[in-house]
Amino acid sequence: MSTATDLPGFEVPLHRSLTEPILLGGAPRTVAIANGTLAAAVGLGLQLWIPGLVLWIAGHSLAVWGARVDPQFMQVFARHIKHKPLLDA
Template structure:
C-alpha cells in the first residue's frame, strides 16, 4: 500500500439490499408470486401466508443478511465430494 493514499469503501457496496427486512430478490419473488396467485386466481388466503413467510424471512435476514445467498450456494454444490 502506498503511504498517504486511501480509498474510501462505502458501506452500501458491501451490504445486502433489503426490502422491508428481506433481501430484494426474495421479496420480489415472494410478493409477485403471492399477488399472482392471490388476485389472479382469486385465492386470497395466499396473501396472509405470504405475509407470515415475509416475517419469517425477515427474522432470518436480521440474524444473518447473507443467509439466503449461502443457502442458494449450498443447494448448488454437489452433495458428494470426490476423493
C-alpha cells in the same frame, strides 16, 4: 521510507452501500420480490385473497427472520443446493 498508507492518491473511500446487503422491508431484495410476486399471483390471479395475504405475511416474516440471523442466507442456501452430498447414506 513511507508505507503504502502514506502515499497520496492511493486512498479510496468505502461507502456503506457497498458493504451492506440490499434489504426490502427487512428481507433480502430478491426474496421479497419473489414472495410478493407469488402472493400477488395467488391473491389477484386466482382471486384467493386470504391465502395470498397469509402467504405474503408468512413468507416475508420468514425472510426477515432469516435476514436477521444471516443477511446473506440466500447466497448460502443457493450454494448449499448446488453442492452434491458427500456422504449419502
